[in-house]
Ligand SMILES: Nc1ncnc2c1ncn2[C@@H]1O[C@H](COP(=O)(O)OP(=O)(O)O)[C@@H](O)[C@H]1O
């Protein structure tokens with residue numbers, strides 16, 4: 030299928046959706062601020078894509094353009110074969126959204142929040158009655174079904190928003206920082222549910238600050254900063270492309286005679302990227318204080334931007 034066929038949504042019935050999301054040269058200006066400076070993104074069906082970048086990188090703006098909530102300054106974006114800013118209701122019903130900010134209805138109970146969305150997605154009352162208890166169970170919220178939303182912890186609210194996003198059994202789920210600010214346990218629980226959704230062949234697009242988790246869940250990672258894509262690929266590809274496989278973090282002062290071809294200075298310590306960590310460690314004085322680990326995505330990001338991702 031040619032690009033033109035995919036972009037052209039004049040005959041949607043005839044177009045097989047090769048890409049669930051297709052963004053071309055997307056830009057967004059807010060006054061003087063270039064929030065997004067030309068993003069191209071194609072997301073095939075059934076993939077889990079992680080959009081990673083520090084605060085202010087342009088992740089939310091990109092997602093809001095994909096969701097049709099913000100109009101691009103230039104460029105185009107189609108979702109499920111339709112232009113994002115003009116999604117027909119039938120297409121909208123196939124998309125589940127988890128916005129960055131909790132936007133639950135505080136006056137309604139947990140169960141009522143789900144019921145309202147079930148109706149919004151066009152489910153029949155019988156379907157709602159079947160689906161709501163299943164989702165409450167799936168997100169471990171059954172005990173809180175009658176609680177007002179205001180009384181829920183942050184983790185519970187995020188789980189409820191995720192339940193709400195999937196009540197219509199969407200094909201595509203877009204999640205903006207589903208786990209930011211949660212304690213590790215709550216985070217693990219959400220990521221576990223995302224894995225279940227992924228195994229149901231849903232297409233997932235998410236942003237996160239947590240590289241380790243993204244590395245485990247996402248098929249592809251898109252690293253963005255300053256409104257631009259720095260690089261994209263599988264976590265392994267990105268690591269192989271940008272850093273040596275082993276990292277030795279050494280506390281300063283550094284011993285002499287280290288191979289300093291690839292390093293990052295962290296202030297009181299230095300990351301040393303090497304092919305053969307054992308050999309380097311054998312050559313270091315016994316009193317050297319160091320840690321040794323495989324290279325990860327966070328290292329890639331640090332190499333590409335000179336910044337650490339977790340800035341919040
Ligand atoms: N509604 C807005 N008005 C003005 N500036 C905005 C608005 N939304 C985002 N920005 C700016 O655009 C840039 C990208 O923001 P955002 O997309 O929220 O980044 P991220 O989600 O990666 O943290 C930031 O500089 C931010 O301050």
Ligand SMILES: [Mg+2]
Pocket residue numbers: 088089090129205
């Ligand atoms: Mg954001």
